Amino acid sequence: MKTKKNLEYYMSLPYRMEIIPDTDEGGFTVSFPDLPGCLTCAETLDEIVGNAIDAKKAWLQAALEDGISIQEPADLDSYSGQFKLRMPKSLHRSLSLNAKKEGISMNQYCIYLLAKNDAEHNKTA
Numbered sequence: 771m772k773t774k775k776n777l778e779y780y781m782s783l784p785y786r787m788e789i790i791p792d793t794d795e796g797g798f799t800v801s802f803p804d805l806p807g808c809l810t811c812a813e814t815l816d817e818i819v820g821n822a823i824d825a826k827k828a829w830l831q832a833a834l835e836d837g838i839s840i841q842e843p844a845d846l847d848s849y850s851g852q853f854k855l856r857m858p859k860s861l862h863r864s865l866s867l868n869a870k871k872e873g874i875s876m877n878q879y880c881i882y883l884l885a886k887n888d889a890e891h892n893k894t895a
Contacts, residue, residue, distance in 0.1 A: 775840075776834070777827070777830055777831055777834060780830045780834075780840055780842075781826070781827060781830065783842055783843050784843055785802045785804055785805060785826060785843045786802065786803055786804065786843060786844075787800050787801070787802055787822055787885075788800065788801050788802075788803060788885055788888075788889045789815075789818055789882055789885055789886065790885075790886055790889050790890075791886065792811065796813070797811055797812055797813045797814070798811060798812055798813075798814075798815060798818050799811045800812070800818050800821070800822045800825070802822075802825075802826060802829075804841045804842070804843050804844070805826065805829050805830070805833075805840075805841070807829070808825055808826060808829035809825065810822060810824070810825035815872060815873075815874055815878075815882065816873070816874075865879060865880060865883075
């Protein structure tokens with residue numbers, strides 16, 4: 771059975787988000803590398819996910835209406851999304867305290883830091 775590739779189909783796909791802090795004006799910028807030009811911003815990490823979903827939906831709607839080819843996300847089935855990491859206790863403490871200040875879990879904070887650094891690395895690569 772062939773799947774109809776409509777807005778609902780594309781919204782259900784696991785597009786990767788990149789969240790980068792805006793060091794000049796504050797807040798955060800989020801983009802979707804597989805959806806060129808799809809980006810948004812927010813003042814806090816709490817707002818960024820909702821804004822990102824809205825931006826992705828608007829980008830996909832416009833692409834569908836304009837007949838623009840939409841790239842599907844890379845096959846992520848070969849990755850579990852988990853890995854074990856050992857770190858110094860002092861770093862663990864610092865990450866935990868910073869996450870608490872942001873009002874998010876340490877896991878979310880670490881993902882944010884990793885994504886930010888990965889995006890910066892990809893700019894220079």
